[in-house]
Amino acid sequence: MASKSTFRTDVWIDWCPGCGDYGIVAAMSKAFSELNLDPSKLVVVSGIGCSGKTPHFIYANGVHTLHGRAIAFASGIKLANPELTVVVNGGDGDLLGIGVAHFVALGRRNLDITVILHNNQVYGLTKGQASPTLRRGDKTKSLPAPNMQDAVNPIALALSSGYTFIARGYALWVDHLKELIKQAIRHKGASLIDVLQPCVTYNDLYTTDYYKDKLYKLEDDPSWDPVVSRIEEVEDKMSKALAKSLEWGDRIPVGVFYVNPLIETYNERIAKRNPTYSIIPPAKQLIAKNNGEPIIGVEEFKKLFSDYIIKIVK
Numbered sequence: 088m089a090s091k092s093t094f095r096t097d098v099w100i101d102w103c104p105g106c107g108d109y110g111i112v113a114a115m116s117k118a119f120s121e122l123n124l125d126p127s128k129l130v131v132v133s134g135i136g137c138s139g140k141t142p143h144f145i146y147a148n149g150v151h152t153l154h155g156r157a158i159a160f161a162s163g164i165k166l167a168n169p170e171l172t173v174v175v176n177g178g179d180g181d182l183l184g185i186g187v188a189h190f191v192a193l194g195r196r197n198l199d200i201t202v203i204l205h206n207n208q209v210y211g212l213t214k215g216q217a218s219p220t221l222r223r224g225d226k227t228k229s230l231p232a233p234n235m236q237d238a239v240n241p242i243a244l245a246l247s248s249g250y251t252f253i254a255r256g257y258a259l260w261v262d263h264l265k266e267l268i269k270q271a272i273r274h275k276g277a278s279l280i281d282v283l284q285p286c287v288t289y290n291d292l293y294t295t296d297y298y299k300d301k302l303y304k305l306e307d308d309p310s311w312d313p314v315v316s317r318i319e320e321v322e323d324k325m326s327k328a329l330a331k332s333l334e335w336g337d338r339i340p341v342g343v344f345y346v347n348p349l350i351e352t353y354n355e356r357i358a359k360r361n362p363t364y365s366i367i368p369p370a371k372q373l374i375a376k377n378n379g380e381p382i383i384g385v386e387e388f389k390k391l392f393s394d395y396i397i398k399i400v401k
């Protein structure tokens with residue numbers, strides 16, 4: 088049953104039985120519910136791929152966009168109306184292949200958006216080709232020969248791009264993932280949760296059995312402190328997060344890798360340059376009078392943009 092309190096719609100879920108995506112949707116809906124979010128002020132944005140269907144299953148505003156462009160749409164939404172909570176869902180092929188430029192741009196801007204990366208190392212929707220996170224030498228069942236390209240490390244890329252909250256979760260550890268999503272949404276700035284998400288149909292290497300005895304939680308080590316509390320700590324905390332992101336084998340860490348609450352968000356940077364932005368952001372500006380007449384008529388428009396129009400005409 089569709090419900091505001093559970094954040095679930097009654098749209099039939101057509102992912103393969105056993106897909107890790109179910110765990111991600113369960114963790115998202117629990118997190119939204121526990122954060123007591125208003126569904127009318129929450130927007131879930133996706134691109135193309137199996138993960139692209141996520142907004143259909145979440146009771147909130149949803150936008151299912153183009154391949155690789157979810158972050159671009161989400162950025163427009165957040166800039167137009169900073170009051171909204173904006174969450175992006177995308178696969179590794181979508182966000183780190185065709186969409187990688189937008190992924191990097193979001194970190195540089197530190198725009199307050201949460202990105203949930205469905206990382207299954209394959210292009211599941213198109214029958215299991217190697218995605219950007221599949222390691223060189225790996226041969227999943229759809230590949231005729233081992234993968235010839237090196238893998239992108241999403242955590243290292245997010246660190247170097249400027250994301251200020253970076254975590255990794257596991258799709259089958261729903262309650263742990265839920266807590267990461269809550270922390271990411273509460274964080275003011277660009278946040279990434281890299282979710283290890285088994286694709287039961289096309290990835291026969293990184294299965295639930297593979298992950299079973301390897302995953303461990305960073306927070307179980309009491310000395311692990313990923314939060315930057317003084318700007319001088321940035322280099323040290325980033326180096327430690329990078330070192331942890333390179334651990335892959337008998338032990339694979341999940342949890343929070345890096346948090347830097349000291350960096351201004353993009354909305355704050357814009358508000359400094361244009362103080363009216365935070366009072367009346369674009370989504371709240373009137374564009375028409377009560378009678379439907381545009382607030383800015385053709386003549387005012389020409390005056391506002393006269394320089395630009397003259398340049399075009401020339």
Ligand code: SF4
Nearest residue numbers: 103106137211286287
């Ligand atoms: Fe999930 Fe893989 Fe099936 Fe897509 S193809 S729904 S990722 S199991």
